[in-house]
Amino acid sequence: MALLRPLAPALGATHLVPIAALVPVLAVADRTIFLALRAEHYWTTVVVFAATADWIGGAKAVQLALWLWAGVSKLNHHFPTVVCVMTSNSPFARFAWLRRRMYVRYPDDLRPSRLALAMSHAGTALELGVPVVLACSTGETAIAVGIAMALALHAFITSNVPMGAPIEWNLMVVYGVFALFWAHPGAYPFDVGPPRLGALLAIMLVAVPLLGNIAPGRLSFLLAMRYYAGNWPYSVWLFHGDSYRKLDRLVKAAPWIYDQLGRFYDRATSVGLVGKVLAFRxxxxxxxxxxxxxxxxxxxxLHEYEYLDGELVGGLALGWNFGDGHLHRDGLLRAIQDQCGFAPGELRCIFVESQPLGGAKMAYQIHDAASGLLDAGELDVRELRGRQPWAGP
Structure with missing residues (x-):
């Protein structure tokens, strides 16, 4: 009901304060709901609306932070692989020669090519440049340049239809750049009004994303504003034999993935479709x-196990997934084990954490549902850069 009240013709604090108050309460009860609401973006903006009548500056600050941290998150070696996979998989990049040019030597060497590297660096520079230009602009010409940069950035992203990306986010920030920066050129982005609101924005827009980038294991990549940079936490769930049937003891959002696909396809086709998720990873x-x-x-x-990406497990068990491996790591494993009772060896999980900003390694853990932690360590990103996507035993 609180979400429906803002449909009133005129909005006021009485409509927005209940939402601003309820979202953090929901976060305590279930972080899945908090993340699904995209609270780092929309909730923070709702708080700005509710806290002051002069909300333009605060809303601008939120928008600038989204671009800035999204750009910062791409200052690593992960993003070039995002660009080459996204571009070569785009429904609009119909030229075979362009798809092949994304890789060093297709199909023998599938590491990012120089073209993919150049595109990734250009995209990072553009994403970092948009907030800098808009934050420093006061005249119409400078603001128009910043808006043109934002349009170029989001048009490229949207036209590639990247798998799993929030296209809605790209549309909303384009709307925001006109509604905030073009329509209100004189509003200073950091004139946020009440000191308490300024303190909250400093936490949500600076402290939280900084912590999430430096110590990614502590916070969701959404709160860290590390959007579609390729540096995501993820998990892999390995069910031995038909042990996956024990998941039927859960109240799930959907049936087992192959049971869903089996309504439309034969087994071989279903395996091929799910295999695309593995290939993407x-x-x-x-x-x-x-x-x-x-x-x-x-x-x-490996053929004795049912391989399932944690994203699909999250979809079954939680009803939502968004590339956040924190939702389907050891906490979810323990909750599922309490209800399903897997025997030792029946369910093994691999949990891989993101690379910290400025770091050179990615932490990992391997768990058995019944026995607990089996192995933990770190992966050297420099070594991974020399590997082919599916090289190894």
């Missing part, structure tokens, strides 16, 4: 750890 820099980690996690050949 392996094509990114982070996924090249799997040829190293899979032999550590399982006992016997």
């Amino acid at each position: 392996l094509m990114h820099l982070q996924g090249r750890a799997l040829p190293v980690l899979l032999p550590k996690a399982i006992e016997g050949p």
